[in-house]
Amino acid sequence: MIMNKKTIITIVLTLVVIAGFAQTKTATITGYSPAIKDGTLVFAGTGNIENVVDTVQAGRFAFTLPVEAITECSISLIGEGCPTYMLTIFLRPGVTVKLSGTDCLYPLWKVESSVPEQKTQNRLTEHCREVIKELMQMELNHKPWTEMETVETKLMKLRMDLLPSLPIDAATINALCGIAITAKNAKDFPYMEQLKNLEKTIATRAPKGFEERLIEIHNNVYPPRILQVGAEAMDAELVDMQGQKHHLFEAFTNGKYVLLDFWGIGCGPCMKSEPEMKEFYGKMKDQLEIIGINLNKFSEFQKHEFSKRIIWKNWNNASKDICSNYCDVIAMPYYVLISPDKRIVWKTMGYNYGYFMGMADALNGPKQDNSANLSLVIQKVAANNNSTTISMRYYTHKGYWFRIVKESYLSANGKKYKLTAADGIKLDEDNYPQVKATESTNEILGNIYYSDFTLTFEPFDTLPATFDFKEGDVEGAFVIRNVSLPSSH
Known part of the structure; x- marks a missing residue:
């Protein structure tokens, strides 16, 4: 048989492709329920990473995932009538798993699989079926x-x-x-x-x-002692994307603050915060260092595209022991601000539009703790014998409203000082931000706006070293604590 060079190259390439397919191990999942609406999105993934893998048509969906060994997979259906719960299934290479039900409560569907771990999972689900069903129905009915x-x-x-x-x-x-x-x-x-x-x-x-x-x-x-505001920070060992070990205290240089950002792959708010966080870091890196602390398995952290684009210190803590020392609850994102002298200044959970812009203003303005809602910040305080006036700014999405109530007051000297006037907003009404915060066209940054306004309060009997702003005493009211007056800043 005579073969030319082109034929040989073609055969070699074909063998390479075949070898590649042979090395790719997968598992297949199929699902059906007549109750699931067409267009319902199917999210699935291994570990903590979920992506859209199919869209329901005629009640059916199917997808394939790469698996090398026993693998935990999570599945979520996002659509009308579906609860915001995950179905956990266990996969092995070459296995096909069949899901089937008659309703939208997919975490309780029948799971047909030859995987031994799935048989264990099925026993757990069946044993708790009625309680799981009760929980999902309560969630669908928006119970508190x-x-x-x-x-x-x-x-x-x-x-x-x-x-x-x-x-x-x-x-x-x-x-x-x-x-x-x-x-x-x-x-x-x-x-x-x-x-x-x-x-x-x-x-x-x-x-x-x-x-x-x-x-x-x-x-x-057996949770370790959780460090609270005012406590001295604790050093810890972390690992970068190259597998090199680092210590938390490496970041404390040149009198900088340090912000710990506990994040995870698959955490939507963590991803959403990145554009504003990057803008914040660009403005504040002479005053503040950020340490991203990823809580996923090291292999997931190392490979994921989001990890690769983070521009500040980006380290991993898969065992979550650092999280156990600093975070009151296991939730992401979770932020901890530490002063240059290694004292915890504040802690907060979650992300909303304008959080990092409000954080920057707070660090550059009167000393204050606005961690209860970083979007609201005091920019200036003027106190005299007649009144106390505070200039405030509120950041949020241009389409979101905020409200300040007439019952707002300042707290100091063991007393309440009532709100007497407002300029720039209407009290007890919905106010929308008016000014674009940046020139960016980014989907997140480009939609952050702010409003400036002033609130006037009764004068202090005696000038305090610090005071608190409270938007009334109802649950969920805005609070800014430990605000310094100009003379004490």
Whole structure:
């Protein structure tokens, strides 16, 4: 047989492609329910990363995911009638998993699979079916968390009762992790002794390969001392994208503040905050250093595109032990501001439009703690014998409104000083921001606007070193604490 060079190259390339396909291991998931509306988005992924993988048509969806070994996968359906819950399934290479139901409550659908860990997961789901259903229906009916929390605790108890009779595998350890996180975040979890005994039993009997997850569980069952505002910061070891070790205290140079940004892949608000955070960092990097602390597995952190585009210090803490020291709850994003002398200044959770612009104004203006809502900041204070006037700015999306009530007051000297006048806004009415904050055309930055206004209050009897601004005493009111007067700034 005679072959020319072109034929040889073609054969070689074909063999390379075939080899590539042979090395790609996948699992397939199919789903069907006549109740699911066409156009419902199907999100799925491994670890903490979810992406759109299909759109429901005629009640059906199907997709394939790459898997190398036993892999935990989460699935969410975003559409009319679907709860905001995740369905956890376990995959192995070459497996096809079939999901089926008759309603929109997909976390309770039948899961047909040959994977042993999925059989464990199915037993957990079936044992808790009625309580899971109750929780999802409460969520769909927009019940407050105060009502749902009792049912959530009931669910944790049911799972703990069943776990000792199940094989110790990825499904049981995943369930135990969820219980431990719930217990840590609960104000008073009533079954802590049972959880401690269960954690000890499973940790003793668990096979190799779960060491990192077991450390996370232990840190939630026996949380270390959480550092509060005013406490001295604690050093910690983290790892960069190249696998090099770093210490938190490396960032404390030249008298700078340090902002810890606890974030995760798959966290929408974390991704959403990045454009404004980048703008903030550009303006503040002479005064402040940012340390992004990623809480995913190192391999996920290292490979993800979002990690690669972060321009400040970007380190990983997959065991979450640093998070356990600094964060009151395991939630992302979570921000901790530390002073140059390594004292915690404030802590806050979540992101809204204008947070970093308000943070910059607060750091450059009168000393204050506006961490309750970083979008609202005091820019100037003038106090005399006749009145106290504070100049304020509120950042938010151009289409969002904000409101300041007539019951607002200043608190100092053990007294309340009433609001007497407002200029630039209408009290007790919806006010929309008027001025574009940047010239950016970015989808996030370009839509951040602000409003400037002044509020006048009764004069202080005696000038205090600091005062608090409170927008009334109702739940959810704006609060800015420890505001310095010009003479004490």
